[in-house]
Amino acid sequence: MDWDVVVVGAGPAGCFTAMQIANSGFKVLIIEEHNQIGFPIQCSGLVSPRVMELANLDDSIIINNLKGLRVLSPLGAQLQVDCSRVLALAIDRAIFDQKLCEKAINAGAILQKGLKATAAQSIPGGYQVTAVDKNDKNYTLNTKILIGADGVESNVAAWLGLKHDNLKAVMYSADVELAYSDANLVSVFLGQNFAPGWFGWIIPLDLKTCRVGIGYALINSGYSPRHHFQQLIDCYPQIFKGYKIIRNTGGTVPLGLMPKIYAPSAMLVGDAASQTKPISGGGIYMGLRASQICANVAMQALNDNDFSEKKMSIYQTLWENETKEETDSAMKLRQSYLKLKDKDIESVIRFLNKPKYKKLISKYADIDYPSILAHKLFDYNPWLKVALKIAKI
Ligand SMILES: Cc1cc2nc3c(=O)[nH]c(=O)nc-3n(C[C@H](O)[C@H](O)[C@H](O)COP(=O)(O)OP(=O)(O)OC[C@H]3O[C@@H](n4cnc5c(N)ncnc54)[C@H](O)[C@@H]3O)c2cc1C
Known part of the structure; x- marks a missing residue:
């Protein structure tokens, strides 16, 4: 085998998993289809302080500390709660990904950027991954363990026969210039018309720049996410007066547990395994926590030279022991x-x-x-x- 572990995807889940396995001296390759880590950004970058501790990163990627929450009803009621502690952090998501990737490389993982996995097939003792670079050059990578950290549209999940049609939240988010009166207060907008099954948000970065977003969690609302964004703006003309979009992004987040996130010699992690929070769609904390469990199971399998279905199933058992109750009650x-x-x-x-x-x-x-x-x-x-x-x- 060329590699002990091949990780497909250099997002936070892939890099954090790779870092831990490489730290123990195993041969780890991360392949990432994009040339630049952290881009394109598909995130609003709101995390709990717990994420920074888990990732063991310094405060330089924190853009703002958020200490309060205002929830607005579409019919006029408001609930504002101010906390004395930091409830959440607005971070620079691209730099967050880059720092995690740097840590994986420093631990000994090899990163191959601009390389897209195109297929994976089971071979004796592991997997053979086929990949193609930007010049259409093909590569064949043999690995004892394959880890799919390739996000919500995971191809690895499909190749392993693990793809599941989870409910998804569809989102649109933009960095905007906006005069906002309280730089420490997150606003959450509820309303089944503009955000069916989900919510809109303002995450202030400072008094004149915010991340504004909206989502819906129905199979198909009938409208584009951008349309819902405009509805939110139109609903609150006073709040969004004079706003100007600087850049925008969007994407989907899978919700709820997946029935199976492992196969012999393989595991899924992060969005690829639907490891997100069903209430908010946040996937960074869950992805990092799952990466720790995934990495531990991979290292045990490598140490015991046992890549059987039973061995890899420990990952799902541990993950569900930790999260099933919380995730199921959040889904309810x-x-x-x-x-x-x-x-x-x-x-x-x-x-x-x-x-x-x-x-x-x-x-x-x-x-x-x-x-x-x-x-x-x-x-x-x-x-x-x-x-x-x-x-x-
Ligand atoms: C609009 C929006 C806002 C969000 N806001 C928040 C938030 O505020 N807080 C929060 O916690 N979460 C948020 N999320 C969710 C969060 O972005 C994801 O949960 C998180 O990015 C998942 O990390 P990951 O490493 O699993 O996957 P990703 O970050 O998606 O990384 C997957 C990587 O795999 C690569 N890849 C895919 N296929 C291949 C292939 N075939 N070969 C090689 N590489 C491949 C991709 O290029 C990518 O780099 C948001 C999501 C959206 C869409």
Whole structure:
């Protein structure tokens, strides 16, 4: 075999997985179809402080610290919660990817940019990956373990027979020039008309630049994501007065667990394995955490020279032990949210807009683990759960 591990995709999940395996002295190759790591950016770069600790990166990629949240109902109600702690960070996503990639290379992984994997087939003792470079030159790479970290449209998943039609959130996001009154406050816009099943957002970078985005989580809303973005702008003319798009991006995020994320001698990680948060679509934290588990299982397999289905299945077991409860309950919440009409959203926001609930939100809101806050709210007011059941939400 040429390689112990071939990782397809140099996004955060691929690089972080590669770094850990290479750190233990294994021969790791990362192939990335683009020539520049971190580009094109398909992200709004909002992460919890936990991500920086996990990735062990310095603060230089942090653009802004966010300490508050304002949720707006389409019918006028608002809920604003200010926290004394940092709730989330706006980061430079391209540099984040580049730094993780640098770490993988420093650990000993080899990076091949501008090389696109085009097929993978099982061979005795592993996989044979076929790849093509920008000059149409073909490469054949033999590896003991193949790791698909190739994002939401993962071809590796398809080649391994693991492709699953998960629900997806479709998003449009833009960096905009916009006068915004509170540089530490994230705004979330709810409304089934402009953001069916999802939400819109403003993430301030400073007092005059923000990331504004919108998504929908229905199979097909009938309109383009850009159309939904315009609807959001039109709904809030005062907030978006004078806005100017600097650059824009978009893409999809898979939601919910995948039935199978491994095969003999192979694993999927990150968006390729649908390792995202169903409430927000954030995939960076989940992808990094999954990378740690994936890398550990790969290293055990290499040490034991055992690449069997059973050995690789440990990855899925460990991943589900850690996340199934949170992900499934978030998916249920998502389903419940789909049933809400705008007038229901208005009622929920008005109901929560009381000092006692705002205090709980301020104390327990966690963008990686929203169920913590949900449990605290239900513990505080058990009738809330009953009311939701009666309303069949
Ligand atoms: C509009 C938008 C906003 C978002 N905002 C946030 C946010 O604020 N916070 C957050 O946590 N998450 C956010 N996400 C989700 C986040 O971007 C993803 O979860 C994250 O990028 C997943 O990382 P990954 O490494 O799994 O995959 P990716 O980052 O998609 O990386 C996959 C890599 O594989 C490469 N590749 C693909 N196919 C091949 C091939 N055949 N051969 C070689 N290379 C290949 C790609 O070029 C790419 O570099 C957002 C997503 C979108 C679309």
